[in-house]
Amino acid sequence: MTAGAQLTVTDKRRAARHPVDYQVIAEHRQLGDLHLHIVNLSAQGFMSQGDLPLDRGERLVMRLPVVGRIEAHMIWSHEGRAGFQFERIIRIDDFLKLVDTVQPNPRLRPRR
Numbered sequence: 001m002t003a004g005a006q007l008t009v010t011d012k013r014r015a016a017r018h019p020v021d022y023q024v025i026a027e028h029r030q031l032g033d034l035h036l037h038i039v040n041l042s043a044q045g046f047m048s049q050g051d052l053p054l055d056r057g058e059r060l061v062m063r064l065p066v067v068g069r070i071e072a073h074m075i076w077s078h079e080g081r082a083g084f085q086f087e088r089i090i091r092i093d094d095f096l097k098l099v100d101t102v103q104p105n106p107r108l109r110p111r112r
Helices: 092-102
Strands: 018-028 032-041 045-049 059-064 068-078 081-086
Touching: 018 092, 032 059, 032 092, 045 068
Parallel strands: none
Antiparallel strands: 018 032, 018 059, 032 045, 045 081, 059 068, 068 081
């Protein structure tokens, strides 16, 4: 018998993240509209800054440029930050366009 956690999802903490400064309104099933400040973004999810009245596992729906409507669920929260995983992985070409749209500083955009 093995000891330790039996993870059913891939560890995505090392996924390439891109710094952004983007405000979005997300919809929660019970709480309604929530304002999110997204501070980094990957093709698998994002991190927001600011206190949110959510628990781990709760879902949000938002509309992002290029990608359109997408669902995300909270994976973790700690000291005013929260990590969310998208319901699906964003295709690389759409992701690069998304970062170009939400990252106004060209020096922080991914190289191609």
